[in-house]
Amino acid sequence: MLEIKGLTIRYGNFLAVNNVSLSIPKGQIIALIGPNGAGKSSVVRAIGGLNVFQSGQISFLNEDLVQTEPYLRIDKGLSIVPEGRGLFPRMSVEENLLMGSYSLKDKGLLDELLNRNFELFPILKERRQQLAGTMSGGQQQMVAVAVGLMSNPKLCIFDEPSLGLAPIVIEQIGDALMSLKKQELTVFLVEQNASLTTRVADQIYVLSAGEIKYHDTPANLLNSKEVLETFLSI
Ligand SMILES: Nc1ncnc2c1ncn2[C@@H]1O[C@H](COP(=O)(O)OP(=O)(O)O)[C@@H](O)[C@H]1O
Ligand SMILES: [Mg+2]
Incomplete structure (x- = not known):
């Protein structure tokens, strides 16, 4: 449904997002997880058209999204709940x-x-x-x-919905996301919270310092000691 290829975003000389590619298939919950400053919101803003990016492609429903004015992207079925x-x-x-x-x-x-x-x-x-x-x-x-x-929307993007919330509320948000998936909404969940993402996501991309370090199912990521120690404890 949404494809990002080789996305690179710089703020001045600072490389915030480096050659990020990811794919969000219809009907799935895809998570992007990473610590503060990893570049998550920069990716979200690029999808929304609120960030100029230096290189890369973003397509939505097989159309180049950059051709659509940011304020018209919602008409195509793209909704973003910002951080x-x-x-x-x-x-x-x-x-x-x-x-x-x-x-x-x-x-x-x-x-x-x-x-x-x-x-x-x-x-x-x-x-x-x-x-x-x-x-x-x-x-x-x-x-x-x-x-x-x-x-x-057809695709809804949530940028850190768990931020600052109590575990019980985060659980309710997670339940809501899973019930949206049952209603055939496609979800892009951008998070720091590992327990939420591993519970609800079909696939997880781990972003660190602007780069995708891992991409796998929650089960596989949770089986990897290296991933657990480095990223999922954030
Ligand atoms: N408008 C901006 N100008 C300069 N630097 C920015 C801007 N927005 C974000 N950054 C920097 O880019 C990096 C990634 O930020 P961001 O995408 O907000 O990360 P995250 O959402 O993962 O916390 C951070 O180091 C942040 O300070
Ligand atoms: Mg952010």
């Missing part, structure tokens, strides 16, 4: 969700998408009138995930 959530704190949960649906062509889908999100996170239904900024970190992350789904 830090990007909510409107002084708007209600429901208003935030509606903001997520602004690009939706078929407004007839609106109720169905809202209901799907309320099934995924029942607490959001209870709290639909609450201002997003007054909710707990975990609930805000649920709102952010839900906002990302309101455009009815």
Whole structure:
């Protein structure tokens, strides 16, 4: 569904992402894991069109994504939930969700998408009138995930959804991702959290200092002492 080939990103002289290639097949949860500063968000921003990159190709649904203006990528079925959530704190949960649906062509889908999100996170239904900024970190992350789904995407990218959350909430986010996979959404999960990614992902790419060091299934990565010691303990 999404293919990245030879992506290289520099900030001035600093090489943040070096020749990264990865493939996100339809219907899978693909994880990109790496420590702080590894270059994960740079890759995400490049997919969103928010980073200029020096070389490489990104294709989505077999089309060169660079040809599509960043603000139109959502129309193609690409949704990104950014690091830090990007909510409107002084708007209600429901208003935030509606903001997520602004690009939706078929407004007839609106109720169905809202209901799907309320099934995924029942607490959001209870709290639909609450201002997003007054909710707990975990609930805000649920709102952010839900906002990302309101455009009815084919691929949804989550940049560090577990950041700062308690283990029990991270587990709920993981459950939600697995139930999205059952609904045939393709997920790109960008994370530092090894237990979340190894639990939910079909394949994991390990990014370190801008380079892909390993690419394998969670089971194989967890069997490798070297990987465990070096990367998955982050
Ligand atoms: N706009 C920028 N200008 C300069 N350096 C940046 C910029 N954005 C990120 N970096 C640097 O690039 C590296 C990768 O950052 P980032 O992609 O945010 O990593 P991650 O998301 O894995 O923490 C870091 O060293 C960071 O300081
Ligand atoms: Mg980041």
